[in-house]
Amino acid sequence: MTGRAAWPDAGPLGTAADTAGGNAMDADAAGRLAADTVEALAAAGFPGGFGPPGEAGAGATFGEVTKAVAAIGEGCASAAWIASLWAYNGRFSAYLPAEGQQEVWAKGPDTRLVSSMVAAGVEAEPVDGGWTLSGTWLYVSGVEFADWALLSSAPPREGDRSIRVFAVPKDSFTHRETWSTLGMRATGSHTLVVDRAFVPEYRCFLWDDMRQGNLPGPASTVHAAPLFAVNGLTFAAPILGAARGALDLVGQHLGRQPSGARAAARESSRIAFARAAGEIDAAELLLSRVAATADEGRLGEEGVAERCHRDSTLAVEILVGAVDRLFHVTGTRGQATSHGMQRIWRDVHAAGSHAALQFEPAALGYTRRLLPA
Template identity: 70%
Template structure:
């Protein structure tokens, strides 16, 4: 298991990863990670990663969080997805006005935040002192154990200053079990429902400020990074960990003695394994540069667009690597009891996320490069 030496509590992180791994198969079967896994991820410090220090947060580097999420992903991709969102949703919370931040972190930095910008039939009416909000939001990973939710008034559009993000307490929302996907079963990415709730003005912020990295208070580089310079890390880090797990499974497969037809194909399997190992290493290097770029300071001269490009390209490399490793394990890897088929499903499901698509990232990169 990879060591994350600069994590505040390495032992708690290792324990959380191991706990998640022990329940990976059951999470896949039941459609949710266990409450004990959620508690272990919380105890490991994921919700506190990007919380402002004034509220007791850790204010960690993006590099440290990427490594920690990938560590959990080596054991359980769904748990790593939740760990990553617990961390990065805390970064979103830093865009609230000071009174809003004070409220959501009133009980400590371990507050579990979830989010969704996939608004479906939302009504946000301005009233005295705030907003009257109702609607539905799709794909809210971890909604079942959330303390607060950050939800948008409409699907975000670049430059649209009318689109707000609202912080809603768990007492004001419910959820419908709607998540049914080929993979990432344990994320529990269900539909969040608000019948009607008053949201005070101080619990709102403009989505486009988050896109640009305009934070209302003095902030770390990680907190103030433009959305698309770091958003790929949120979803790519669990895939990196899952790909490492697939590599480990393929290594075990190749280590077993074989004869007959399987022995004849052993050479090509070793070549495929080696190429996949290199692709995973290359993806890790790309993601490390994304994290290092944001940790270094404000993204200028197309660096945010380059980071978005790098993250999506890294995910393409990881998907290709897992596909190769899936073929290496052959029919055995397709068995319902084998971890390879689960990781193959998880990686393909995770890689379909909108933030990980190469084409829009490539077009944004070239627009920045050509000053269009």
Template identity: 75%
Template sequence: MSRDGTWQDAEALETAAGTAGHCAHGADTAGRLADGTVEALAAAGFTSAFAPVRPDGTAATTATFGAVTQAVAAIGEGCTSAAWLASLWAYNGRFTAFLPDEGRQEVWAKGPDTRVVSSMVAAGVRAEQVDGGWELSGKWLYVSGVEFADWALLSSAPPREGDRSIRVFAVPKDAFTHEVSWSTLGMRATGSHTLLVERAFVPEYRSFVWDDMRQGVLPSGTGSSVHGAPLFAVNGLTFAAPILGAARAALRLVEDQLATPPSGARAAARDSARIAYTRAAGEIDAAALLLARVAETADLGGLAEDGAAFRSHRDATLAVEILVGAVDRLFKVSGTRGQATTSPMQRIWRDVHAAGSHAALQFEPAALAFTQRLVAA
């Protein structure tokens, strides 16, 4: 990824997108990404996109939020679940910048192919402070990509704004297991299963305060502006980019349908289908522009400006609402053919609704946060 917003290895990205798209139906049916897709995503550089260090300790990140958003959307045009994993790998790598130096070095000792997963959905967690660190036990829900993980970042409790007692622990794969628990209508292949830890020792240097990550407060002399972006201001990009790609794929399906001369009852609905397609095309473009502004604001260091972070949170959630509506419109236009189990349209429709329900993408909390300063005035 270069600083001008382009992906450094365009050929590897194209290969990953093609592989993901080719395997999308099988992944949806099996409830698991194909190994070839996972390897292609890693080879394309998603695991290291926001990595804070190289094995020699020098800064590694050359990515921008804009470049990652575009690349994830490109994967999403073929497979939403694959794009979800690619995006989470990138953003979870960004989170490791909040670890003390020794912890960062240990997590990334394997090199740029290190696969980091995370969950802040803690259930029955016990984090007991012991000599030199913590003893950690519990389970964490919805850990996308856990089957392929090298490391996991796990919270000690469900995060609460301003709570300095909640910590995040970096745990290696030999210290956790998982149980298959992910069976959903959409996003079937993300492998968002339950992760379990039983009395694992986590040294002090492999932990940080969750609220520091929320605010973007890095350890002294660590990382870059990319790593120091407040979590709530850019978290929407993580989950919105796959939806953007899926919406573009749905648009192309209807475009292909419109290019086929209609007959019978379909001919009567021709004009309304063209109008619906055009409206959806504009909506998808509008959502893309909103997400581009979120990324650009973060890339240019503009999140420190008054209200910019709250605006970015608002924009990402609003963009997702627009994209879900556009896909609904396109799904309706596709008719019975789009509902066939062999059609990618019904998979896209399911995936977009499932992804759009993520807690980070809800417009209401973003709206209340955006207007809080008005109410407090």
């Protein structure tokens, strides 16, 4: 990375973090990010951070994106989720043929990509020069302000070489507002709808190539990373940031002079704070190792990709446990709808339930490399 400009620029990133944090409570209540938060995230460079190889992308590393997303997450996990997905969806676009990449990124590095592999009732009919695509896709975070969508022809299955991912522009899809959840309310993860859109052949690729990291042309280590090895970073980084936000809130809580029953529990609360702080640090170290391993191009080494998958999911389990511990420290005060702690608690549990962050399948994949059948 010698000779390139540093990413992200600290000024726009700080502005985005402050804006997202300042709007977090209203965004949670409204079920969508404020317009100035969306613009601040774009100005911070998240849409083009992992853009395809060439001029459109900022050339960010996994380590840089993880740190930047976590910084946003300290104030608003939903905003961090969108920031992270913008970056990683840009990485996915590198699997398109060159003509498709040029069309998707014609607007420049501010292009906002969303994606969904949760296909429901999709019909992809081959026609002369491409495909006619119809169907619905669930949980499309940020669909309300997307320029392009990357959509699978069916729910992905490992090794299935028939499943394609299609790049569809915003004038070819609509959305239905179906996202109403306990946590991560402001991600706007609604249902995307396509009705008989033509997709040229150069605007699609095989999902299994993305899973394996098989690019159509010359590849950087960032773009050639197998999906399952780094996908956990996408969703874990917002949780890391949110956990730090919870730690800060509890630090403020414990800084007040206690009275009554709370005074008697002061020492145990401080111990819980220290334990949670250590757990958050431990989770960050695990995620940092995943990012560094991918940035160094070591995912092809025996068992390393499986270890990265394990580490990402384990880090999330640790973070969720740390936030639970911190939530308990704030007591009834932290449960008030006006208090940021209850929002963080809801967001962390909602985000931690994502399919990519479940420890059991990651553990089984890891042990298959080590233990006899």
